[in-house]
Amino acid sequence: xxxxxxxxxxxxxxxxxxxxxxxxxxxxxxxxxxxxxxxxxxxxxxxxxxxxxxxxxxxxxxxxxxxxxxxxxxxxxxxxxxxxxxxxxxxxxxxxxxxxxxxxxxxxxxxxxxxxxxxxxxxxxxxxxxxxxxxxxxxxxxxx
Numbered sequence: 198x199x200x201x202x203x204x205x206x207x208x209x210x211x212x213x214x215x216x217x218x219x220x221x222x223x224x225x226x227x228x229x230x231x232x233x234x235x236x237x238x239x240x241x242x243x244x245x246x247x248x249x250x251x252x253x254x255x256x257x258x259x260x261x262x263x264x265x266x267x268x269x270x271x272x273x274x275x276x277x278x279x280x281x282x283x284x285x286x287x288x289x290x291x292x293x294x295x296x297x298x299x300x301x302x303x304x305x306x307x308x309x310x311x312x313x314x315x316x317x318x319x320x321x322x323x324x325x326x327x328x329x330x331x332x333x334x335x336x337x338x339x340x341x
Contacts, residue, residue: 203328205239207321212239215313216295222309224302230294238295241287242314249280281311 213235220227228234253276285306288295297306 200325200329203325203332204321207324207328208239208242208317209235211313211317211321212242215310215317218313219306219309220295222302222305224297224299225306226296226298228294228296230292232294234288234292234294237292238284238288241284245283245287246277246280249283250276253279277314278307278311281314282307285310 213231216231216235216238217227219225250273253272282303285297285303289297297303
């Protein structure tokens with residue numbers, strides 16, 4: 198249970214920083230409900246990203262294709278971009294603390310937040326391990 202709480206806390210902090218950084222982009226604005234936007238964004242990330250990734254992989258696996266390393270990386274990248282765009286849509290609909298307007302805003306926010314999620318994927322296990330050390334416990338670094 199402690200591990201789940203640590204993971205959620207790290208995700209909330211990282212997502213708050215990511216959304217705050219994205220607010221400097223044209224067409225991206227923060228509002229008074231920013232803390233709620235962070236909660237919605239984090240929940241959407243936990244729900245929407247795996248669903249979209251699964252749907253796109255399922256669709257891709259159902260067709261004959263050459264399964265190359267490059268094709269797999271391209272499909273994964275596209276799935277990540279689509280998932281990020283959907284997460285931003287959900288966040289915009291269910292919170293008033295984060296708004297995106299205009300095509301440039303949507304494209305820039307999607308790409309920047311997607312790149313931030315790649316960084317998060319590289320550092321989250323290390324951050325969790327350090328948080329557990331700080332809290333006086335041990336943590337396995339393997340993801341479920």
